Amino acid sequence: MGGWRRTGVAAVALLAAVAIAPAGAPVAQEQQPRTFNTEVVGHLAPPQDGGYGDVWAHKDVAYLGNLRQGDCRPANGIWAIDLGNPAKPRALGAFAKFPGSDGEDVWVGSIRTKAFKGDLAAVGLQRCSRQASGFAGMALYDVTNPAKPKELGRLATGVVSGVHELGVVQRPDGRVLALAAVPYSFNLSGGRQGDLRIIDITDPRRPRELANWDVRRDGPVESRGQLAARRDVFDHSAWPFDKGNKVYASFWAAGVQFLDISDPASPRLIGQTPYRPEDGYRGAHSGWFNDDETLFIQNDEAMQPVGSGSRASWTFQRVFDTSSLERPKLLSTFATESAVPGSDGKVATDGIYSVHNAVIKGGRSYASWYSDGVRVVNLSDPGRPQEVAWFVPPPSSPRQTAATAQGGRRDMPLVWGVFPWKRLVLASDMNSGLWVFRVTGDANGGNGGTSSPAPQAAPAPAPRAAPDPPATPTSDSGDPGSFLWVGLAGLVLGLLAVGVVVRAARRRSG
DSSP, rough: OOOOHHHHHHHHHHHHHHHOOOOOOOOOOOOOEESEEEEEEEOOOOOOOOOOEEEEEEEEEEEEOOOOOOOOSSOOOOOEEOOOTTSSSSSEEOOOTTTTTTEEEEEEEEEEEEOEEEEEEEEEEEEEEHHHHEEEEEEEEEEETTOOOEEEEEESSSSSOOEEEEEEEOTSOOOOOEEOOOOTHHHHHSSOOOOOOEOOOSSSOOEEEEEEHHHHHHHHHHHHHHHHHHOOOOOOOEEEEEEGTTEEEEEBBTTTEEEOOOSSSSSEEEEEEOOOOOOOOEEEEEEOTTSSEEEEEEEOOOOOSOOGGGGOOOEEEEEEESSSSOEEEEEEEOOGGGGGTTSSSSSOSSSOOOOEEEEEEEEEEEOBBTTOOOEEEEEESSOOOOOEEEEOOOOOOOOSSSSOOOOGOOOOOEEEEEEETTTTTEEEETTEEEEEEEEETTTTTTOSSSEESOOOOOOSOOHHHHHOOOOOOSSOOOHHHHHHHHHHHHHHHHHHHHHHHHHHHHHHHO
């Protein structure tokens, strides 16, 4: 949990500049990413107010989501970024700009049906506040030419929150489905609508909802009553597997639900990831399967440490054997060093040290861990996960207002999304945008992270019960350029001061 290294200032002119610069001026521009078995390839922060959301890649283009800022007016949209030269990512433009809404999550892929042939982008849209008049739902775009996206269709979800996360699949039968998590649908509709939506987008110009499902209404009869009364049960994310015949939906305190959707109009529960009675905090945020779908990683999220004193901890990943979806078996847990108490009995509080999203590729998990960046974990022995690499962006001027660390800090690294792409890895930081890096280390090595072959009891519940609630507008400009100009101005003044001193000395010596 060590501090950030700062570049030393040796020249007299730079010392003068630092002395003249305003007190408390950020020095984030002087800092470099922290790496272990990784190296930076490229970086781009497209110009916008507000933070960045998730990242996806298709062909040689990255797609970068946006995070709410105030009332989201003007809207930012989804950035299409050319990765033809990964060392120099180039912004092509932004689309899906809906005033009053943000687009945190995006999926892009090639689709071929009678109604559409080309590259399709699906964007989840949420109103930035309950009072906003933005669009809540899903929008579909033709991005065959990513520099000139064309809107094809949209589907409103009928509630304030909109689509938080989504996944898309084209099944072997040709049908294209979008699986969308619309948190609070159940609450706001009095139980008439479930949080999980199953949408047919085979014709993206005419998307239509086929079914909605909710564990509080459609789950096991014996648990419906107790779950319906809990405020910490909602669908946060959804993703297809088994070639689109199944879906998993992360229902926070109720765990991850595995559903059979071979008939998408009639979802059927298969099983769910379990919590133990002693697990005080439950926050199933998202997950990912390995290639043969016999291993599943569940990511539990919290935006502040849970518990107190020596029992305080951030959240961690749970690794499940899913050979039987009816009875998933917990094999191990994994957390970074900052997420669990150190030798002093404390956890890191200078950032947000919760896991967020993860992708498994080959035998490795790539997890976005907010202020701990991207953590690369070897899963060859799933009972004992081993961290083999990491990449942590430097602090940068705060664009986002959704996450605040102890003391009011917002400029810390906050890696939202991760996407293994070709032989590189893409990461989206809420403050500093898109990063491209390479894993260079030995995948069989281990370092730093904390894993346990047996399930650990989680600390007491955190007061958080909602996924990323709309933030209150702040005075943050979200413009890192202003700090750069302040530093340059200080440097120029310092150099001028040194020149005056030198000229005066020459006059005295003459």
